[in-house]
Structure formats: structure tokens, C-alpha cells
Amino acid sequence: MWQNIERDISQVIGEEFSIKHKQLVTGGDINLCYWLSDYQHNYFIKLNDKPRLQQFETEAYSLAKIKQLNAIACPDVITTGTSLDKSYLVLEYLPFNHAGTKNWWLFGKQLAQMHQQSSHGQFGWQHDNFIGNTQQPNDWQSNWRTFFAEQRIGWQLQLLAEKSIIFGDIEHIISVCHDTLLHHQVTPCLVHGDLWQGNIGFSDSRVFIYDPASYYGDREVDIAMTELFGQMPDEFYQGYQETYPLQSGFDKRKLIYNFYHILNHANLFGGVYIEQSKANLNRILALY
Known part of the structure; x- marks a missing residue:
């Protein structure tokens, strides 16, 4: 080898x-x-x-x-x-080191620039890829609500159902997620797709992102995931917002976007993530 x-x-x-x-x-x-x-x-x-x-x-x-x-x-x-x-x-090979305040601000700014500079005509990707070990479908779709509700949430729920882990009627949950995103206007852009602190590093004052699960989607999915397993430093969000401010209603939408990742963890690891998925679903249903 x-x-x-x-x-x-x-x-x-x-x-x-x-x-x-x-x-x-x-x-x-x-x-x-x-x-x-x-x-x-x-x-x-x-x-x-x-x-x-x-x-x-x-x-x-x-x-x-x-x-x-x-x-x-x-x-x-x-x-x-x-x-x-x-x-x-x-x-x-990149030898990573500690990040200072300015590094985190620059990371937010550069991520915003990546989102700004990568607009696309449709949601999806040139092929299916993977989120962890889970296949991630990426069939082209012109409607973001349909894409995310079906190819993200519905896909994960179906995989769980095949393991006899049921959260409720899949079509109803898909419909709720779809309708919660109903009035959100989205321009497709390149997203990292799995953006948590474990997939970010700093080397020689530069920020690097790696282990992507990329596709053309709503930029908010990246920002939402940065809050899922412990938030980034405030300077990151300041750098992003100064460059490309988020639309109102993000706090509601991020529940749905992070629901995808929690479901994926339930698929991969089971255990506490199943209960976390149920709790997250209850919060989404309460908004509907």
C-alpha cells in the first residue's frame, strides 16, 4: 500500500x-x-x-x-x-496552530465571500456525496424548500425508518419542514455542508476548511451548523455579518437545518442523538 x-x-x-x-x-x-x-x-x-x-x-x-x-x-x-x-x-499537510481574534473575524469574512461569489442556477451538486459515512443525495432542484425537505430531512428519516427508528409520519414531517421555509428567498451558493469546529484549522495566520460535504444550497446551512456543537467565537459571526448579513428569521430556519445533522448523527451513532432528534422535531412542530 x-x-x-x-x-x-x-x-x-x-x-x-x-x-x-x-x-x-x-x-x-x-x-x-x-x-x-x-x-x-x-x-x-x-x-x-x-x-x-x-x-x-x-x-x-x-x-x-x-x-x-x-x-x-x-x-x-x-x-x-x-x-x-x-x-x-x-x-x-498543514501544521495547525492557535487562532486569535483577528483570525476568527477573517474566517467569517472569507466564508461570506465564498457564499457571495458562488451563486448557481439550481440547488444540488454534480453527484451524490457523503455526510460522514452517510450518502447525501444531490439531485438538481430549482426549489430550495423541496430540495431540503425531501433530499435532506426526508432522506435521513427514511434511513432511520429502515432501522425501525420512527419519529412519525415522514410525509407530514417533510411537509412541515417545507412550509416552514416557505417564504425564505434563497440564492443557491456553494456551501461547505459540514461546517463545525473540527473541520476548521489555522496555519500561519490563514484559515483552512476541510472535510466538506458540499453542494449548492442556502448559505445559512453553514452558519447554522457552526452553532450546533458549540458556537464559534463572536468575531467569526461579526466578520460574516459585516460582509454578508443574514436575513431575518434565521433562528427559526436553523432548527430545520441542524435537524438534518442531528438526524445524521442518529443514523450513524444512535443513542443520545435519537432523543436529541425527537426533541429537535418537537421544537420544529411547535413553530408550525
């Missing part, structure tokens, strides 16, 4: 790369991650079973789309590939 990775990197960079240093590093719950170096070039490697290659390929595609905008930084994609029994994604 390591020989395959050395060969693929060498082909991309146009010179021989031979692993001199290999160190296991933290990289989430899904993949094994390593820092590889020949003392001149440094790379971050994600490893998983061979059938997971599609996840790495869709992640690489999203990173490339973010990179093209030049609004906010993300790691360079070096290559993806497979060995006899493993798949891998090779990225630029």
Missing part, C-alpha cells in the same frame, strides 16, 4: 517521493490518518477500506471547487487511489 502511495505522489509532483517519516495522527472517527514526509515534502493521508474510494473522490472534488473560488483556503488535493485492500486520499 505505501509503495502505491509513494508512486502516486511521485507521479503528481514529478519527482521521486520516498517515505522517510510516517506518523499516525488524529483525523476523525471514520478514517485512519497519517503524516508522511521525505523531509522535503509533507502530506496528510486518509486511509479506509477499498470500497470507500468514492467518498475520497467526492471529497477531493468538493475541495477542488472550494479552491477554485480563491475566497477561503483549503488543503491542496494531491491524489486519490487504491491498493490491494485500501483506498486513500493524499492532501497537503
Whole structure:
């Protein structure tokens, strides 16, 4: 496997790369991650079973789309590939450090610029991708309410129902989520799609985002998720609002947007997230 990775990197960079240093590093719950170096070039490697290659390929595609905008930084994609029994994604290695107040403000500003500069004609993506290990459908749709209610909330509820975890009538819940978004005017833009603090890093005073689950959607889904597992520092929201202010009613809509991620955690991990999903649904129904 390591020989395959050395060969693929060498082909991309146009010179021989031979692993001199290999160190296991933290990289989430899904993949094994390593820092590889020949003392001149440094790379971050994600490893998983061979059938997971599609996840790495869709992640690489999203990173490339973010990179093209030049609004906010993300790691360079070096290559993806497979060995006899493993798949891998090779990225630029970034040594992260502590972020100051100015870094967080700049992050908010750059995220707003990414949202501003990436308008699109429809909601969706060029292909389905993944949110964690869960497939994320992205069929093109001109109506945001329909897209999110059906391809986000309805999809997760159906996956849970297949595990005999039922929250109520799926069509009714879809209808409630659809109608709650009824008067919200949305311009499709490129969203990160899984924007929590674990997918943000700072290196040499620059902010980087990674592990995207991107699609063209409502920019508010990114801001909503920054509040789901503990809010970002206030400076982040100040930088965003100064650049691209949110519309009124966001506090109501974010319940629906974050419901998607809580449902996904219920699908992936069960346990407390099932109860959290029920509580979140009750808050949404109370607004209806």
C-alpha cells in the first residue's frame, strides 16, 4: 500500500517521493490518518477500506471547487487511489496552530465571500456525496424548500425508518419542514455542508476548511451548523455579518437545518442523538 502511495505522489509532483517519516495522527472517527514526509515534502493521508474510494473522490472534488473560488483556503488535493485492500486520499499537510481574534473575524469574512461569489442556477451538486459515512443525495432542484425537505430531512428519516427508528409520519414531517421555509428567498451558493469546529484549522495566520460535504444550497446551512456543537467565537459571526448579513428569521430556519445533522448523527451513532432528534422535531412542530 505505501509503495502505491509513494508512486502516486511521485507521479503528481514529478519527482521521486520516498517515505522517510510516517506518523499516525488524529483525523476523525471514520478514517485512519497519517503524516508522511521525505523531509522535503509533507502530506496528510486518509486511509479506509477499498470500497470507500468514492467518498475520497467526492471529497477531493468538493475541495477542488472550494479552491477554485480563491475566497477561503483549503488543503491542496494531491491524489486519490487504491491498493490491494485500501483506498486513500493524499492532501497537503498543514501544521495547525492557535487562532486569535483577528483570525476568527477573517474566517467569517472569507466564508461570506465564498457564499457571495458562488451563486448557481439550481440547488444540488454534480453527484451524490457523503455526510460522514452517510450518502447525501444531490439531485438538481430549482426549489430550495423541496430540495431540503425531501433530499435532506426526508432522506435521513427514511434511513432511520429502515432501522425501525420512527419519529412519525415522514410525509407530514417533510411537509412541515417545507412550509416552514416557505417564504425564505434563497440564492443557491456553494456551501461547505459540514461546517463545525473540527473541520476548521489555522496555519500561519490563514484559515483552512476541510472535510466538506458540499453542494449548492442556502448559505445559512453553514452558519447554522457552526452553532450546533458549540458556537464559534463572536468575531467569526461579526466578520460574516459585516460582509454578508443574514436575513431575518434565521433562528427559526436553523432548527430545520441542524435537524438534518442531528438526524445524521442518529443514523450513524444512535443513542443520545435519537432523543436529541425527537426533541429537535418537537421544537420544529411547535413553530408550525
